[in-house]
Amino acid sequence: MTGGGGRGDGKHTVLLVDDHPVVREGLRGMIEAEDDLTVVGEAASGTEARTMAAALRPDVILMDLRMPDGDGVTTTERILAELPQTRIVVVTTYESDADILRAVEAGAAGYLLKDASRAELAAAVREAAAGKTVLAPSVAGRLMGLMREPAPAALTAREIEVLTQVAQGQTNADIGRALHISEATVKTHLLRTFSKLEVSDRTAAVTTAMALGLLR
Structure with missing residues (x-):
């Protein structure tokens, strides 16, 4: 499409x-x-x-x-x-x-x-x-x-799961259904991830996580 x-x-x-x-x-x-x-x-x-x-x-x-x-x-x-x-x-x-x-x-x-x-x-x-x-x-x-210093706080397993779904182009609603959690919980995980990676949006979070080897 x-x-x-x-x-x-x-x-x-x-x-x-x-x-x-x-x-x-x-x-x-x-x-x-x-x-x-x-x-x-x-x-x-x-x-x-x-x-x-x-x-x-x-x-x-x-x-x-x-x-x-x-x-x-x-x-x-x-x-x-x-x-x-x-x-x-x-x-x-x-x-x-x-x-x-x-x-x-x-x-x-x-x-x-x-x-x-x-x-x-x-x-x-x-x-x-x-x-x-x-x-x-x-x-x-x-x-x-570029991003080795300072090292970001470690992401939890759930945060990595959510970010992996983001990297695949899934919406918050899609991620919630796939992981059996609410859309609000997805947003909370993403906000925590943004804070840990010191980024402000989904694309930067995925890019940074990929560069750090957190996503495959």
Whole structure:
């Protein structure tokens, strides 16, 4: 089921955002080779990305970090403020500590490098569309190093269970049914988890837990 593209063929819709035409062409070729994915638009700047996202409402946006007229992090923040159901995966050549943290804090659902294979890219789009968090292995390693100090308080087994469900794209109501607890209890577990991991939202909690090796 597509989240906002309005297509009736069941394909996940993707918007490409990168200021280099050759990069967009390469990404389009890899995505269009998959039967269940389709590119619905291309944008070359932050402003263009916001306009096209509002008009096309894609399931997933593949977002470059360095662009004219609004960088990828700022653009991610602004699009998610207007379209919170859209999933944004950063695809970039940069993997500096600052870039990774800024993207995660902006609400990106994932972070991939441009040397990703077609299979890795397609899998990332599918997982992001399903509500999951996607991290390139090297990026997960970087996050782990960044977050080693100070060490967060240990999560309980139940908190890990709840966060695992969040990582799979489940809503609070879904999690409550799966674990046979109330939705209010799910929220309590998540709030405690956010506090322990020193984050403020679900995506950051999952990303941080993955980097710390708390989730598989």
